[in-house]
Structure formats: structure tokens, C-alpha cells
Amino acid sequence: MKKLFLLLISIGNLYADLVLEITQGSEQPVRLALIEIGGSSYEGNEVIEIVRNDLLRTGEFDVLTNDQLLSIPASEEDVIQRDWLLLEADAIVFMNIQQEQGALDIEYSFFDIGYKESIEKRKVLGLPDSVRQTSHYVSDGIYEFFYGIEGVSSTKLMYVAKNSDIYKLIVSDADGFNEQVLLKSNSSIISPAWSADAKDIAYVSFENNRAQVFTQNLETGERELVLSSNASVSSPAWSPDKKFLAFSTTKDGNSEIYLINLKSKELTRLTDNTAIDTEPAWSKDGKNLLFTSDRAGSPQIYQVNIRNKLKRRITTVGSYNARASYLNQDEIVFVHRGESDFNVAKMNLNTRSLDILTSTKFDESPCIAPNGNVIIYSTKDGNLSYLAGVNISSRVKFKLPALYGELKEPAWSPYLR
Amino acid sequence: MVSIFKVSMKKIIYSLFALALLFSCSSTQVEKVSQQKTTTVDLTGNQAARGVVSRESVDLGEPYVRIYFDYDKDNLREDMLSDLLAISKLMKENSSYTLLVEGHADERGTREYNLALSERRAKSVEDFLTASGVSPFNIEVVGYGEEKPVNNASNESAWSKNRRAELFFIR
Structure with a gap:
């Protein structure tokens, strides 16, 4: 019941006065996939959708969708390297999403396809009713990791x-x-x-x-x-x-x-x-x-x-x-x-x-x-x-x-x- | 060409990974989300309630006369002087009349610069009238910048109508 209530609040927040449209994208975007560890959950899908849109909005990322993937790993251990090399993906961002008293905590790591291991882990601790802002923090962390410039999705x-x-x-x-x-x-x-x-x-x-x-x-x-x-x-x-x-x-x-x-x-x-x-x-x-x-x-x-x-x-x-x-x-x-x-x-x-x-x-x-x-x-x-x-x-x-x-x-x- | 870029980009990314590997320690970076609450201030409909004498509540109607200006200029055009001389005459004959001069600009250029420009246009009108003998105490000037166009279109005919001073007798 509590979950349902949170869901209603977040839908209420979905109204936006602005509609963003990229008129000219980057010629060499970073190509990556966003994957939730342990299979996709309702909250996870929401987070991934927000982060995906944040990254696309910069025009500097090409975010692979699930139907573009050749295999969907449930965790870092399940990554089939060949599939990802074929897709010319630069990295996989794994997300571990935990719900604590109505707030989402998101732990995310950058999986290097060449080295076959996660090389950096980061974690964002959320507040109740802050799915969007928590997700924006993750987007900014990803942007900063690849471009060395602080992201602005959370501003x-x-x-x-x-x-x-x-x-x-x-x-x-x-x-x-x-x-x-x-x-x-x-x-x-x-x-x-x-x-x-x-x-x-x-x-x-x-x-x-x-x-x-x-x-x-x-x-x-x-x-x-x-x-x-x-x-x-x-x-x-x-x-x-x-x-x-x-x-x-x-x-x-x-x-x-x-x-x-x-x-x-x-x-x-x-x-x-x-x-x-x-x-x-x-x-x-x-x-x-x-x-x-x-x-x-x-x-x-x-x-x-x-x-x-x-x-x-x-x-x-x-x-x-x-x-x-x-x-x-x-x-x-x-x-x-x-x-x-x-x-x-x-x-x-x-x-x-x-x-x-x-x-x-x-x-x-x-x-x-x-x-x-x-x-x-x-x-x-x-x-x-x-x-x-x-x-x-x-x-x-x-x-x-x-x-x-x-x-x-x-x-x-x-x-x- | 594109594929070469792609490869070099990858190299950069891999070296970034390598660097990150070298310098990353086992601990996870952790940050906490913060949120800001906001309050809405609604001024629609309650301007009089705050005890502010608002001229807007009194509809000034159509201006007595409009004086037009050239682009980015505040000097008075020759073709506008006869209207101003008539106003001057009227005000000198009726010393109780008070004139409000509203300056305006077209939309081109920045809002703040246009605000200053529009006020300088209103000031030009005031300076002309006071030089012709009208008391400065009977003239008020205000600049509205590009905020109140008479024509919203983006062409010279609209702009030439928007670069103006509007003169109202308010008392």
C-alpha cells in the first residue's frame, strides 16, 4: 500500500512544462548500457528511464535499450564479453537499487568490458519521494566518470x-x-x-x-x-x-x-x-x-x-x-x-x-x-x-x-x- | 573517418579506465541527496491589498500622443517635434496638468539594456518639455523596456511602432 502511494506521488511530479529536443548531437557519443543487478524491478525501471533520458539529453551518450542487447546479464559475473564487443559498447553501468524506508539507495558501478570487471563503485543515498533527484545524482556521476566534467542533471x-x-x-x-x-x-x-x-x-x-x-x-x-x-x-x-x-x-x-x-x-x-x-x-x-x-x-x-x-x-x-x-x-x-x-x-x-x-x-x-x-x-x-x-x-x-x-x-x- | 574517431575515443576511455583502476581504492564513493522546499508567492489579484498605490488599477486608456524613435536611439526625431510642441503649449496653459511619459523599446537586444534605453527615451521627451518651459515637477517618466510591445511581430514595421514614448495626462 505504501508503495502504491509513493507511485502516485511520483506520477504527480511527472508533469513538465518543458519538452526537450536535441537538435544537434555529438559525433562520437559514449555507448553504454544501464543494467539493474538481479533483474529489473519497477523502481529500477523508473530509475533507469530517468538516467537514460538525462544522458541522452546531454547529446554525448548513446544508451543501448534492452532490445538492442544480445544478452542481459543479471550481474557482473554473467557478462558475455563477445556480445558487448560486437555492440561496440564502451561500458556497462550496473545498478543495485535498494529501498530503505520509502527512499531508494542506488549503488552503481562501471564495468569495463575489456577488463571484464567493475572498476569503480559509487552510491547515492536517497530521501523519501526523491526518485528523480536520486537518479539525477547517478546521471551526474556517470557523466563525470566519462567526461571529467561535473554533470548538471541534478541542478x-x-x-x-x-x-x-x-x-x-x-x-x-x-x-x-x-x-x-x-x-x-x-x-x-x-x-x-x-x-x-x-x-x-x-x-x-x-x-x-x-x-x-x-x-x-x-x-x-x-x-x-x-x-x-x-x-x-x-x-x-x-x-x-x-x-x-x-x-x-x-x-x-x-x-x-x-x-x-x-x-x-x-x-x-x-x-x-x-x-x-x-x-x-x-x-x-x-x-x-x-x-x-x-x-x-x-x-x-x-x-x-x-x-x-x-x-x-x-x-x-x-x-x-x-x-x-x-x-x-x-x-x-x-x-x-x-x-x-x-x-x-x-x-x-x-x-x-x-x-x-x-x-x-x-x-x-x-x-x-x-x-x-x-x-x-x-x-x-x-x-x-x-x-x-x-x-x-x-x-x-x-x-x-x-x-x-x-x-x-x-x-x-x-x-x- | 567516423570509425577512426570511434577507435581513438575508445582508447581514451580505456585509458580513463586504467587510470581509474590505478587510483581507485576499495571504498565506494557515497553521496546523499538533498532537497529544497519552495513557497509560491501569488500577486495576481491582491496588488491593492498590499497597500501599494498601483497605477495599473487605474486604466490609463490610450495615450494622448505617441512619440516614435529610431533603432537604438533616444534622440527626438524631427517629425515628432510638432506633437511635442503642442503638448508643451497645453501644459504651459494648464499648470496643474501632470504628464506621465512611458518609454518603450523594440524586442531586439537584451532586456536590461532595452529597459535603460526606454527610460532614456522617456527622459528625452521630459528634457524637451522642460527646456521649452514646462515645470519638471509636472512630468513623471518610467521605462518599460521591451515588456509592453504594441505589436508582437518580429519585423521592422512592428519594431518601429514599439520604439516609442507614450504620453498620458494623469492629473
Whole structure:
């Protein structure tokens, strides 16, 4: 009876606003099979289905289905090596799934077909009603094992969904399942941003007929207006240590970048000229901010040192470069307009070489996954905007169109583990 | 070509396995799942209840006049000046009138930059009116960025209608 109850809960969670579709896969995916030790169980099938979809979604795995297999081993000892060599499989991932007080624990190991033995065992301890999240941990472990980069299946996405003039700020699992509404409003919501510990968010809401920045605690829903002003306050960005919020405001007549100490409410002004200065984004060490300024006549990316306020122009190629963020110490990602289209581009800060990553016409709001290897952005097809992504190392591209309405302003969570 | 890739990929994977073999110890890596609870804040229908004076609850109707702008520009076009001079005259004759200037942008470019641009457009209108003798205390400006297009299409004719300032008399 308890089992049945859990089953109903998990079906309730299956609703997803996002439908993911791979538009361009990797040329040389890792080929593997996911096999439950001791034959397949109901829970095991569910886990394997979730992990399989996670791996397929990266575009970097080819997951063999049971009907493709020549033999299905019940355990490591039963593997018939020849069958697997014929399939050109790279590895088998064996899973041992145990149920403990309503929670699933998953032990998984990587079976090397050449050596005929499991070479690494890992285990994820679940919580009650957390089959999906427990499975995502396994997916991330598998991804990390093969590519040496942390996987992002167990992270969250935040985005704005618009449907018949209702705006919803939503947080969901990275695969679009398990969506939860954080804010529902009749007015526009833009620029959602995560705090580094993923416990709080900041965003711009037009609920009082002008742009205002609010912070909101995810668990309690408690909101706080960051700066009370008759002018626009927008573009919030949390410092890595969560003590400051960088933002832009027009309280001095035109858009300038400020820092606010969230505890003392003390303001520090970082820019001071007659041009538009907006879209601040923190460096990982919290010492610099990238921002957009049209002080030279067109929007370009600049960097400001927070301590001495010295500014440096970063982009010089193209008539429109905006909304930048640091990909790592040496590279930045931003919106770039070439001939006519707006695309997501990355640039090396040392060599200044520009790399256009997307190919649709109206690409904006790029946001980097916490592993620094996947970028999600919003784009438009006809009159509807949707989310799309690109994997930097494999160049796999994917789309996350909404089942209804429009999706925009994606923000990828930090690691939650 | 593809098969060569495949082989080299396998080699890489095997060497990964070998490395893992060398460095793996007998213990199993264990991690625990964590979960976050969330709360929904619903603002639909209760904006007045929070004691905020909301202009949205008062329908402003159609703007008195719309002033259009060029792409990524906030300077006033010559063909828009006669409308603004008429507004200026009206406001100087009726010193109690208060004007709300809403700035807007087309969808191209980033939302935050467009928000700043739209507010600067509204500011251009304000600057023109104050330079012509209207009291700055009788003008309010606000930027909406690309959030409130009059035409949702993605073509120049829609964009040219969306790059605008809307002028309303609110008192």
C-alpha cells in the first residue's frame, strides 16, 4: 500500500512544462548500457528511464535499450564479453537499487568490458519521494566518470513563463520536471538570479509599474524590496559571498551600476557618466564586474574593478555586445550582433578571439550552467520565445519549447549537492 | 573517418579506465541527496491589498500622443517635434496638468539594456518639455523596456511602432 502511494506521488511530479529536443548531437557519443543487478524491478525501471533520458539529453551518450542487447546479464559475473564487443559498447553501468524506508539507495558501478570487471563503485543515498533527484545524482556521476566534467542533471533551472498575460517565475529540475511556481504576477518579471547557495533569488518585477528589484527566499517565500526609489532599479546580481547585490538604477537620471551591502544597506556607486551602464555580472573571485555600457556610442562590454573602480573596455568587434558573464577566468559569454542577427558568443579575454555559439536570429539572456560547459538562452520562433541550449565542448544543441505559452529569462542554479 | 574517431575515443576511455583502476581504492564513493522546499508567492489579484498605490488599477486608456524613435536611439526625431510642441503649449496653459511619459523599446537586444534605453527615451521627451518651459515637477517618466510591445511581430514595421514614448495626462 505504501508503495502504491509513493507511485502516485511520483506520477504527480511527472508533469513538465518543458519538452526537450536535441537538435544537434555529438559525433562520437559514449555507448553504454544501464543494467539493474538481479533483474529489473519497477523502481529500477523508473530509475533507469530517468538516467537514460538525462544522458541522452546531454547529446554525448548513446544508451543501448534492452532490445538492442544480445544478452542481459543479471550481474557482473554473467557478462558475455563477445556480445558487448560486437555492440561496440564502451561500458556497462550496473545498478543495485535498494529501498530503505520509502527512499531508494542506488549503488552503481562501471564495468569495463575489456577488463571484464567493475572498476569503480559509487552510491547515492536517497530521501523519501526523491526518485528523480536520486537518479539525477547517478546521471551526474556517470557523466563525470566519462567526461571529467561535473554533470548538471541534478541542478535546477529558473525561468519566466508567460501565458495569457500571467507571468510565472518557475523553478524546475534541469529536465523540466518537478516545476514549482515561485512568483505569479500580472506584470512582467525579468532578470531572475540565484544566490551562490541557491537558497535565495533576486529578480526584477514591474508589479508597481516600474522596474524594482526584490529578493525572495525559496523556502519561505519571504520577499524584500532591495532599494526603494521612484526610478528604475534592475539587473540584480549576487556577489559570490552573498553579501552584496550589484544592480543598475536610474535614480541619478540615467542608468548607473551600484552595489548594495544587503545587511547594512550601504550603497557604493561604481559608474558615473551620461551613458547607459547596466547588466553587471560578477567574476568568480568577486573582485570584478562585467557590465554593458554605450559610453562609446554603441553597447559594448566593459569590466570594472570593485575596489579601485577602474574600468576597461572588453569588446571592440561588432555594433552590439551586451549581457556578458564570465565563463571562466579567461573567457566571457555575451549577446553579440554580427551582420543582423543577435547571437550568443564567447570571447577569450587574452586573445580577443570571438566564437559565435548559436545560429538563430534573436538569441538573448545567455546563462551558464554551473559546470561551465552548457549555456542556456532564450530565443524566438515566430511570435513565441522558448529556451535553447548549447554544449560548449561537444557543440550539442538542444531546445526546450514550452508546452503552452512562452518561456524566457533562464537562470541556471549553482550546484545543489 | 567516423570509425577512426570511434577507435581513438575508445582508447581514451580505456585509458580513463586504467587510470581509474590505478587510483581507485576499495571504498565506494557515497553521496546523499538533498532537497529544497519552495513557497509560491501569488500577486495576481491582491496588488491593492498590499497597500501599494498601483497605477495599473487605474486604466490609463490610450495615450494622448505617441512619440516614435529610431533603432537604438533616444534622440527626438524631427517629425515628432510638432506633437511635442503642442503638448508643451497645453501644459504651459494648464499648470496643474501632470504628464506621465512611458518609454518603450523594440524586442531586439537584451532586456536590461532595452529597459535603460526606454527610460532614456522617456527622459528625452521630459528634457524637451522642460527646456521649452514646462515645470519638471509636472512630468513623471518610467521605462518599460521591451515588456509592453504594441505589436508582437518580429519585423521592422512592428519594431518601429514599439520604439516609442507614450504620453498620458494623469492629473
